[in-house]
Amino acid sequence: MRCPPEILKVSCDRKHTSFDFSIKLLAAVEKMFASVRSSRKMKFNMVLQQIRCDDPSLQEIDFDFFFNKRPNQKGLTKLFQSLRYNTSLQQIYLNGNKINDQSALTLADVLPTTALLTIHLNSNVIEYQGAIAISKALSNSTTTIETLSLTDNFIGDAGAIEIAKGLSKNTSLRRLNLMKNNIGDRGATALAEALCINATLQSLKIGSDTGIGDQSSFAFSKMLATRNVTLLRLAFNRCTIGNQGIAALGAALSTNKTLHSLSVEYNNIEDEGVLLFTKNLKNNRTLRKINILGNKFREKGMQELVKSGFYRLPPNAPMSIRAYGCVYYSWRALACVVGKDGRYPMHVAASNSLKWESGLKYIVEANYLPLIETDPTTGLYPFMLTAAGQNADLEATYQLLRLHPGPMQISV
8 A cells, every 4th residue: 555645745844843743644644544444435335235236237246355454244244134135246255354153144144045156255264153054055945156165264073064064955066165174084074975965066175184184085085986976176285194095085086987186285195105096097087187296205106107197297288388396187088188179189289299209109098089080170180290390200100100090091
C-alpha cells in the first residue's frame, strides 16, 4: 500500500515539534485507513446487492483475506445468508478469513439452495462442528458443489470422518482438498471407505499430517483395487508412508484402470519401496505420472522407475526441455493417449524428428498401435514422418518399417 502524499508532506515538514509531528502523522495514517475501510465496506455492500439481486454477470467473487485483520462474523453471516436462492454465482473464494464453526454452519445451511460449483475455505479455523455442517450440506441431494478446498483448517480425524459420511452420499463433488487438517489414519481410512461408495469424486488431496501412514495406504489400496472407478488424482503429500504403503498402492494399481496421477511427496519411501511399487505396475497402462519428490530413495530407485517406463518428461514433450523435480511420467500409459487433434505421442515425436535412440524407441515399445495409423495432421505414417525434413533419422525409419512393413507393400 503506497503512503499517501499528505503523510509524506507531514514527515518532511521539520518545522513542527516532535509532538505535533506525531499527532499529525497519526491523524494522516488514521485518515488513510479510514479511507481503506470505507472502500472495503463499499465493495462488500455492492457485492451483497449483486448477490441478492441474482445479477447474472456475477459468477465469481473473491473475498480472500477480506476479514482476516478484523474478524467480522456478522459480516460473514450477511454474506452467507445473501447467497440463499442465488442462481448465478458459481465460485466463491473465502481463504484466510478466520471463518469458525458458527460461520461454517451458516454457510453450509444455505449451500443446498445455491448454484455454487466452487468453494475455497483454506486457512480458516473450521473445526469438528464446522465439518459436521459441511458434511450435511454434501449429503443434500440439491447441493451442486464440484470443488471444495478446506486446506489448513482444524477438522482432525473426527471432522474427516464426518466429511466422509457426506462424501458417501454426495453425487456432485469432483475435487476435494483436505491438506493440513490434523488428519490421521482414522480419518484417512474413513475417506477411503467412503470412496468405495462414492461414484463422482475425481481428485482427493490429503497430507501434511504425520498421522497418515501405511495404514491409510492399505485402506486406499483396497478401495482402488476393488471398488472405486472414478478417482483420477490422489495425493498423500508430507505424510509418513513407507515402503509397505507404497508397495500396497502399486499392487492396487496393477488392477485399477482409472487413476491417472499419484503424488506421494515427502514421505518415507526408500529404494526398496520403489522396487516393490514398480514391480506391481507391469500390467498398468492407466497411471500417467507419479510425483515422488522428497523421499529417501536414491539412484537405485530412480533406475527402477526408468526400467518400468517412467521418465522425467512426457513422451510428446520437446526434448530441449530440462526435467526438474521428481515427477515421473509413464510412457506406457501416455503413449496410448490421443490428443484433441487426434494425434498419438508417436506421431508428435516422429514429426518433431525425435531420434530412435533418444526416446522414440521407448514410445513405440509402449504402444505399437499408431504404427498402422496415419497422422491426422499430415496424413503420413510414422516411418514417413521420421524420413522427412533435414533432421531425418534413417535408423528410426528402418525400425518403424521393420515393425510394420505393410504400407510399403504395393498391391496390383
